Amino acid sequence: LNYTNIMDEIIYEEGISLLDFVNIKEKINTAYDKVMQKCKNDELGFMKIIYDDILIYYELKEYSKDFDNIVVIGMGGSILGTQAIYEGVKGIHYNDLNDKKVYFLDNSDPEKTFEILNIINLKKTLVFAISKSGNTAETLANFLIIEEKLKGITKDYKKNIVVVANTGELKNIADREGYKFYRMPENVGGRFSVFSAVGLAPLCCMDIDIEALIEGAKEMDKLCRNKDIFKNPALMNATIHYIAYNKGKTISVLMPYIERLHKFGLWYRQLWAESIGKNGIGQTPVISLGAKDQHSQLQLYMDGLKNIIITFITVHKFKYDLKIRSSNYLNNRTLSTLIHSEQKGTEISLTNNKIPNISINIDELNEYTIGKLIYLYEMQTAFMGELLEINAFNQPAVEGGKIITRKLLEECPVDEIKESKPTKKYC
Numbered sequence: 413l414n415y416t417n418i419m420d421e422i423i424y425e426e427g428i429s430l431l432d433f434v435n436i437k438e439k440i441n442t443a444y445d446k447v448m449q450k451c452k453n454d455e456l457g458f459m460k461i462i463y464d465d466i467l468i469y470y471e472l473k474e475y476s477k478d479f480d481n482i483v484v485i486g487m488g489g490s491i492l493g494t495q496a497i498y499e500g501v502k503g504i505h506y507n508d509l510n511d512k513k514v515y516f517l518d519n520s521d522p523e524k525t526f527e528i529l530n531i532i533n534l535k536k537t538l539v540f541a542i543s544k545s546g547n548t549a550e551t552l553a554n555f556l557i558i559e560e561k562l563k564g565i566t567k568d569y570k571k572n573i574v575v576v577a578n579t580g581e582l583k584n585i586a587d588r589e590g591y592k593f594y595r596m597p598e599n600v601g602g603r604f605s606v607f608s609a610v611g612l613a614p615l616c617c618m619d620i621d622i623e624a625l626i627e628g629a630k631e632m633d634k635l636c637r638n639k640d641i642f643k644n645p646a647l648m649n650a651t652i653h654y655i656a657y658n659k660g661k662t663i664s665v666l667m668p669y670i671e672r673l674h675k676f677g678l679w680y681r682q683l684w685a686e687s688i689g690k691n692g693i694g695q696t697p698v699i700s701l702g703a704k705d706q707h708s709q710l711q712l713y714m715d716g717l718k719n720i721i722i723t724f725i726t727v728h729k730f731k732y733d734l735k736i737r738s739s740n741y742l743n744n745r746t747l748s749t750l751i752h753s754e755q756k757g758t759e760i761s762l763t764n765n766k767i768p769n770i771s772i773n774i775d776e777l778n779e780y781t782i783g784k785l786i787y788l789y790e791m792q793t794a795f796m797g798e799l800l801e802i803n804a805f806n807q808p809a810v811e812g813g814k815i816i817t818r819k820l821l822e823e824c825p826v827d828e829i830k831e832s833k834p835t836k837k838y839c
């Protein structure tokens with residue numbers, strides 16, 4: 413975590429200086445103590461689950477080898493982390509490169525569900541239905557559609573279904589039918605749950621090394637338990653964002669310069685928004701992707717309202733690289749040199765324009781490093797909640813919307829429309 417670009421009051425009148433840290437020293441200590449105390453009281457299950465036994469997933473990994481496809485059904489915290497890790501490790505075109513295909517059903521958009529069902533052979537698909545509450549409308553709906561189709565094509569449909577839940581209708585169905593079931597712990601919030609069965613059960617079937625993932629999280633946990641803010645990257649980054657927020661930086665832009673981290677950005681967006689956006693306060697998370705968004709949002713960041721703080725993520729070694737031949741200044745450079753230079757150029761330019769920016773540097777992006785990165789942000793969010801004096805672990809506004817949707821559905825008449833017919837042979 414490199415924060416040298418913001419720690420200079422001489423450069424920025426609105427920048428952050430050591431004095432800012434000294435001024436809120438007590439507050440930082442209190443935030444740290446509260447997080448550690450909550451962990452001791454068993455309130456922060458996300459800090460404990462990384463020490464759970466992961467051997468239970470190896471049987472599932474073996475079992476999944478008989479299937480050609482994996483479909484994960486879930487919403488928000490029950491699916492975004494899995495997507496972030498899968499894409500972060502495997503890449504954005506892995507389905508085209510690999511025999512086993514992975515699909516994420518994370519919406520109630522009928523076109524999406526229909527198209528996925530139209531692509532896959534359901535009989536050869538292992539379906540994960542994941543919901544802590546067990547009652548989330550989109551998850552339940554997609555699950556019920558797929559379950560019914562499976563029942564229609566095979567007597568052995570039970571073999572194709574794995575449920576991860578804590579309670580609710582989904583759990584009731586799993587109990588009744590005897591589906592493979594993993595329990596999501598009660599004291600782990602949805603968006604903090606990727607290191608529980610929510611993420612580990614599907615990820616181990618996607619050829620992700622969950623042991624390395626958890627090792628990364630544990631390594632970061634060690635750092636984040638340090639009381640000294642200069643040795644604790646999560647406490648440091650939370651404090652930087654807290655000070656920036658109090659200086660009018662109401663938008664936090666995350667800008668990785670690697671496509672594999674785009675889904676991580678979506679995961680971060682949910683974590684930051686849903687955890688700290690409440691009681692009339694909050695910092696709006698925005699995800700940008702370097703270098704392409706330099707040609708999109710950068711004008712605004714550079715020259716618009718001075719209300720943002722930017723975090724770059726740079727991965728130093730790419731999986732593959734390509735050389736650019738015979739042309740002006742690009743001559744004999746690689747694409748990795750180009751994208752790194754673009755990141756550096758943007759960073760320098762933002763700094764010259766007095767836009768606060770920090771950077772996270774990762775040597776290589778793999779299970780271990782993405783495990784570290786995710787856990788860093790989970791801890792940072794916990795500290796930020798305490799600094800802002802809000803409960804980072806509830807989401808009353810989201811729950812409100814869910815209740816209203818349910819009521820509207822109960823009141824509206826049953827649909828008369830006919831279902832669309834698949835065009836492929838499988839369904």
Ligand code: PA5
Nearest residue numbers: 488489490543544545548602603
């Ligand atoms: O972070 C959260 O709590 C939410 O985003 C939930 O994960 C999301 O609403 C899905 O809820 P559930 O897992 O109960 O289906």
